[in-house]
Amino acid sequence: MIRVLLVDDQLLMREGLRKLLQIEPGIEVCGSAKDGVDALDLLARLAPGDRPHVALVDVQMPRMNGVELVTRLRAQHPDIAPLMLTTFDDDDFVFGGLRAGAQGYLLKDIAPEELVDAIERAARGETVLGGPAAERLVAALRGDMPAPEEPPVLSEREYEVARLVGAGASTREIARTLHITTGTAKNHISSCLRKLDLRDRAQLAVWAVRHT
Structure with missing residues (x-):
């Protein structure tokens, strides 16, 4: 029996996936x-024998997005295979998710039978890529995609802060880890956002996964 955890900020999507998967033999939500x-x-509350084998993870979510969650899952729960399932067909998210350790990247317009097959493959440790994600990865490997621009230079401390943001650390945790005040940590985060022309911590986390 493959146990699956659903992580999505939309209740309707979570319930729809639950109903879709609960009728599949061999899969349990x-x-x-x-x-x-x-x-x-x-x-943290689940007993070891009740924990999922696969986590279906959305990309854009409040508090902690999908890339951050995948990073944390790989660090804290390496036995769980994170499978990103999203509407966002975006290079930053595709490559950010894969670099964070996602077992695969799928779009939500995938056919139900393909989703079930992807879950089964992810549970076996296989990498699963939907069509657009696979095309992007192949293009990058072939060199068909333009080389990324050199990122703006951050200070050594700003790189440390960015890496911690990418790992899902809170501002308080960053301050404690680097032995600085919370206000100083906030200032470093703001400086990173300004230098990198990013909108928020979620975008900084994606950048950190790709560049640090």
């Missing part, structure tokens, strides 16, 4: 969460 923070809290 062992829980659902509205974001990364909720997912980690749930995993």
Whole structure:
């Protein structure tokens, strides 16, 4: 029996996936969460024998996005295969998710039978890529995609802060880890956002996964 955790900020999507998967033989939905923070809290409460084999993870979620969650899952729960399932066909998210350790990247317009097959393959440790994600990865490997621009230079401390943001650390955790005040940590995060022309911590986390 393959146990699956659903992580999506849309209740309708979570319930739809639950109903879709619960009729499939050999698959059991062992829980659902509205974001990364909720997912980690749930995993901490589950007994080892009840934990999922596969986590279906959305990309854009409040508090902790999908890339951050995948990073944390690989660090804290390496036995769980994170499978990203999203509407976002975006290079930053595709490559950010894969670099974070996602077992695969799928779009939500995937056929139900293909989703079930992807879950089964991910549970076996196989890498699963939907059509657009696979095309992007092949293009990058072949060199068909333009070389990325050199990122703006961050200070050594800013790189440390960015790496911690990419790992899902809170501002308070960053301050404690680097032995600085919370205000100083906030200033470093703001400086990173300004230098990299990013909108928020979620984008900084994606950047960090790709560049640090």
